[in-house]
Amino acid sequence: MQIFLKFRYFLVIMALVSCKENQKKEPKNVPGSTTEKVLEPQTETETKTILFFGNSLTAGYGLSTEEAFPALVQLRLDSLGLDYTAINSGLSGETTSGGLNRLDWVLNQKVAIFILELGANDGLRGIPLDETRQNLQSIIDLVQAKNSDTEIILAGMQIPPNMGQDYTTEFRKIYPDLAEKNGLRLIPFILDGVAGIPELNLPDGIHPTAEGHKIVRDNVWEVLKEVLGLTES
Known part of the structure; x- marks a missing residue:
């Protein structure tokens, strides 16, 4: 008798489960039904995007993407349980002009934090400083126009004195000047x-090794953690 009662309870439970499954599946078979949308769970928070917009340094030239500093930043975010996704939008050889031209496509997604790392290739090619400055300003303007809530972090850069000391000095000043003008947070010198440290750079003497990228990550994190509202980590 006890076994029979248990079996009856089992049948009742199975019937209830079957009814619930049929109720869930049925709206999908009704043309034009909006029930499925109503039943979708609504999340109060979405994963926020941190976009790293730069050149070969951001892209991780000569290394796997996982060894580049944006991926290392993602690992740190994950370790702290922070709901952010780091996107590597680095392109080797990119100039400020090239970055400006592809920016619209990149900004199709909503960006919480935009880390701008461009200009080194301009300096190495001797592009007029006014042009580099204006392109960076235009990138900043477009990001802010797309979403005024996007926090922009400007990565400062320096170049060797190949183009002369005056050019090198003025190039370095572009970044703090733009940061002050636009009220941006500045990474003083991302590298x-x-x-200049051979063991931390690839044979070309320009691009960091995997160990070098760990230091770059720390340079970025010093400023990024303030934007994230972290006092320590």
Whole structure:
């Protein structure tokens, strides 16, 4: 008798489960039904995007994408349980002009934090400083016009004195000037502690090794953590 009662309870439970499954599946078979949309769970928070917009440094030239500093930043975000997705939008050889031309496509997604790392290739090619400055300003303007809530972090850059000391000095000043003018947070020199150190760079002497990218990550994190509202980490 006890076994029979248990079996009856089992049949009742199975019938209830079957009814619930049929109720869930049925709206999908009704043409034009909006029930499915109503039943979708609504999340109060969405994963926020941190977009790294730069050149070969951001892209991780000579390394796997996982070794480049944007991926290393993502690992740190994950370790802290922060709901952010880091997107690597680095393109080797990119100039400020090239970055400006592809910016509209990149901004099709909503961006919470935009880290701008461009200009080094301009400097190495001797592009007029006014042109580099204006292109960076135009990129900043477009990002802010797309979403005024986007936090922009400007990555400062320095170049060797190949183009003369005056050019080199004025190039370095572009970044703090733009940061002050636009009220942006500034990474003073993204390659601080890496540039000029042979063991932290690839044989070309320009692009960081995997170990070098760890230092670049730390340079970025020093400023990024303030934007994220972190006091320590």
